[in-house]
């Protein structure tokens with residue numbers, strides 16, 4: 001069994017405890033205090049939510065994933081499907097008809113997972129007020145207490161044309177459910193923060209913010225060393241520190257690297273520089289096709305800019321020095337290239353610094369001598 005997982009929610013033994021965050025989140029849920037979890041992608045927000053649920057015995061969690069919702073009907077479907085997943089199907093169908101009957105829901109089963117799926121009539125659900133019906137269903141579920149709601153990737157609501165109206169509907173419903181905790185989680189730091197910190201937003205100051213950053217090194221290092229030891233690989237602190245620095249400490253990237261180390265080593269191995277390089281080669285072997293595809297679609301200027309950020313870092317990107325190094329004609333050209341690279345999801349801007357979304361792409365560019 002492989003001790004390192006990535007690309008999915010991690011639970012149980014695979015989850016490195018984050019005592020301070022877990023305590024804060026669990027405490028807020030018990031108190032009915034709404035929370036917004038803010039953090040970059042792959043830092044561990046969703047896994048943290050599941051860990052909190054696991055610690056709250058007998059509590060029920062309504063987990064609504066809003067990733068890639070594009071219409072009001074999508075939001076209704078996700079929430080209703082999450083509700084269906086919580087209870088027995090017979091009582092759910094009764095409830096659903098009572099509260100969302102107007103939306104003409106149909107019920108089916110996902111053939112892959114066997115979980116129930118609810119789809120409302122897309123035309124009927126076009127009206128943002130249809131979300132109000134779905135929220136009546138949620139209110140009904142909240143009866144009996146020991147219940148909390150998670151809206152994961154909450155900022156995605158903004159991408160819907162009627163997003164502001166949906167936020168207003170949710171806000172008024174959530175205000176009525178005083179004793180129920182709502183956990184909002186969002187990846188894109190600025191967008192999620194804006195919903196809660198912009199005075200014009202209906203959610204202004206409505207939730208306690210918890211930042212989900214990297215797992216502190218002193219918690220994470222012993223965890224990783226123990227996980228390596230499960231398969232008779234001997235890692236020391238210097239080895240895992242090197243992984244932390246190399247990956248930039250995004251939890252999912254650390255796990256991906258450790259998984260590659262695992263693939264490229266054998267029981268009894270002492271993990272050293274050679275093991276580190278073998279792991280990197282393993283990652284490049286898996287990802288180079290994707291990296292080639294991503295970089296092939298760039299214009300010459302965009303590619304040069306990407307390489308410049310890889311080599312020199314993403315601060316001061318409009319300085320004369322940066323422009324000269326990347327052979328960009330002007331700050332305007334750099335700005336366009338950085339905009340395109342961000343739109344393509346290769347870079348993102350964080351506190352004034354352009355960073356690689358994937359640290360392995362940066363390493364791959366450098367190792368290819370660009």
Ligand SMILES: Nc1ncnc2c1ncn2[C@@H]1O[C@H](COP(=O)(O)OP(=O)(O)O)[C@@H](O)[C@H]1O
Nearest residue numbers: 005006007008016042043044045046047252255
């Ligand atoms: N506490 C943790 N312990 C171990 N790995 C974790 C932990 N939190 C996150 N991860 C790693 O990060 C990846 C992304 O976690 P996830 O919870 O989906 O992040 P997010 O919701 O912030 O995008 C997981 O697949 C796992 O590899």
Ligand SMILES: [Mg+2]
Nearest residue numbers: 045046047152
């Ligand atoms: Mg997530």
